[in-house]
Amino acid sequence: MVTFLITSILALGLIAIAIYFWQKPAKTTETIELPPPPGAGLFGNYEPEQIAHATNEDAPEEDQSRRADEAHNDELEARKALAEEFIAAWQVSPDRVSTAKMLHLAALADDADIFRTAVETALSVWQRGSIPDLSAAELQTLCNSEFWILSSAVRSSGAGFVLKRTLSRAKRELERANNPT
DSSP states (O other), rough: OOHHHHHHHHHOOOOOOOOHHHHSSSOOOOOOOOOOOOOOOOTTOOOOHHHTOOGGGGGGHHHHHHHHHHHHHHHHHHHHHHHHHHHHHHHHHHHHHHHHHHHHHHHHOHHHHHHHHHHHHHHHHHTTOOOTTTTTTHHHHHHHHHHHHHHHHHHHHHHHHHHHHHHHHHHHHHHHHHOOO
């Protein structure tokens, strides 16, 4: 009985090994080469005469790039104008929600001077007590968090340096108001 059991286990093992080697893919030593990529010159399929006589109509990518830059600049100018108008309108009836919106619009304008003006205006209006539902800590958090919306180029510019000094001064004043000693 034991002999039959051992023999059947060995037979099953041999069958399993045979199936494994039978289904295993054959190894090929030959490498398959890919065809070479199609040749393309520096100027594509154009002949030298076609390149020499190219007009502005033949350069749509350049025009699209220029138009995109103009649209971006126009959009920034519109954001700056909107931010300046909102800052002026906000001073009439400031509250907690409109203060956050005003600082956010000023940051979206991506202009350090406009954002600095918004921070200074918010701080002076808050110091007069015209925004009673906004704490010093909340105003400080708003100013600091909206600062990071500005692009890194604006934050590291000369006007950005002046803005950082303004934020530092605002932080000191708001901390004094938060922790009177």
